[in-house]
Amino acid sequence: MLPLPLTCVIVDDNEINRLTLAHLIELTPDLQLVASLVDGIEALNYFQQGSQADILFLDIEMPLLSGLDLPALLPNPAPSIIMVTTHRDFAVHAFALAALDYLVKPVTLERFNVAVSRVREQRLAQAPLLSPPAIPDPHSDASLFVKVGSRMLRVNFDDLLYIEAQSTCSVLITKGQKHVVYSTLKALEERLPLARFARVHRSYIVNTVLIDSVQDNVLRVGSHEVPVGKSYQDTFYRTLRSI
Structure with a gap:
């Protein structure tokens, strides 16, 4: 699991573009903006x-x-680079500089999330090389923090029934409340312990510990019903038999 939040720096000489990226970062629960800079010299x-x-x-x-010249001048450890441009023609140059992705202005939240997901995947792949395996902490998987509106909220896994994807956000259903989080289901799935949560549908992740019953590929979780998608059934039922 990645250390969170992931810190971000914006470098753009256009104020509107900087504000747009800052807003997208604010909408993404596991990102934190640490600097917004006006040109390559200031960034260097x-x-x-x-x-x-x-x-x-x-x-x-x-x-x-x-932005094509700056990456070669950055000291190590260098950040993961996502290029931002108004011209798709720059994509070849971006990847030649080992940029992880590139975004074409105006940047949409959906495309922004795809680029950030690539950074998460890269850093997860590198994590074993950067540090020795951590000793498991029996209390480390008890909760997670998510950004709800302008605040960071702790959600205890003992209370989290399931998560449902809705458009560009996800809804966390707890025993007493619903919380709308501007994050993809995939991004949240990466932060959940496999021992407690399972993807049972392209739009649902369920807390397997809190499942009350299963009938006709429909899960009963508290007072809620969650469908099990056809492509997820074999994996889910194998998991259920092991509980």
Whole structure:
């Protein structure tokens, strides 16, 4: 599991573009904006002075020092780079510079989430190489923090019945409340312990510990019913037999 939140730096000489990216970061629960910079020179100074970030959202077309030139000058450890441009033609240059992804302006939340998911996947793959295996903590999987509105909310796994995907957000159903979170179901799934939660449908993750009954591929969880998708049935029922 990744250390959260992932810290972000924006570099763009256009104020509207910076504000747009800052808003998308704010809508994403496991991201935190630590700097919003106006050009490549300011960004180079920021990183050379010892500041670090997990993700760098980097505009390509900037005066003095462009987004195509800045990556080669960044000290290690360098952030994961997501290029931002108005021209799709720059995509080849972006990937040649080992950028993980590129976004075309205007940036949509859906496309933004795809790019951030690639950063998460890259960092999960690198995690065993960066640090020795951690000793499991029996209390570490008791809850998770999610961003609900303007606050970070702790959700206890003992109370979380299931999660449902709805458009660009997800709804966490607990024993007493519903919480709308601007995150994809896949991103939330990566933060949940496999011993307690299972994907049972393309739109549902369920707390297997709190399942009351199963009938006709429909789960009863408290007073709620959750369908089991056809492509998930074999895996889910194998999991259920092992509980």
